[in-house]
Amino acid sequence: MRRAPRGALALGGALALLVVGAHAQAPRTRSVGTPSRGRLEHGVSLEDSEDYVRLSGPGTQWGTPELVGLLARAAGRLQRHEPGARLLVGSLSLQHGGRFPPHESHQSGRDADVSIFLTDLDGRPVEATRFVELGPSTACGPEEGRTLCIDPRRTFLFLVALLEDEIARVRFVLLAGDLRQLVLAAGRRADVSEQMLRRVEEVTALRTGSARHRSHLHVRIECPEDDRGCGG
Ligand SMILES: [Zn+2]
Structure with a gap:
């Protein structure tokens, strides 16, 4: 038997360590299939933070690291711009994905x-305790004995915070057309680039499902580039 040269042995040892190290890491998340017919493997849970309030239980707030990270980072960016503008987070996916009634996706x-960010009837920013259904003519709705209305400016700034992210890419945001117009009008008065304004217009462009979104924004991100089983 030939003796391996010392260098080769050292290299072999280093490779073995690398392999052991790779196995010790958390399993890789996969978004499998489409949002309407799919599942989630080794998803991550959105944890508590001072930057947002989780509305639904921990069993309903699982996603890819890109999505969970995006929400946390965007909520943090918004808070730094607009202290007190705390995001309410509803459903993401179940731990292993799959059907999640009443959601279609x-x-x-x-x-x-x-x-959607809200104000009171005098236009003062308010933190709601839940999603508030906003009427078609007023863009206001009832919550806990008071009437709250859309805050187009802070809603726009949150969309900007989503789109400024350097890791996750937003595919679209569902929002009813009349509410979207209010948000875009506030965006035209905001201190953002023409390019960012166009991006907000693009991701909120009306599509199937937009009209139903009068109490919250539905955010979908693109598939991770290296996840071949992900689609839709
Ligand atoms: Zn949704």
């Missing part, structure tokens, strides 16, 4: 429901 860890 939310199956593969790439969807999240989050709040």
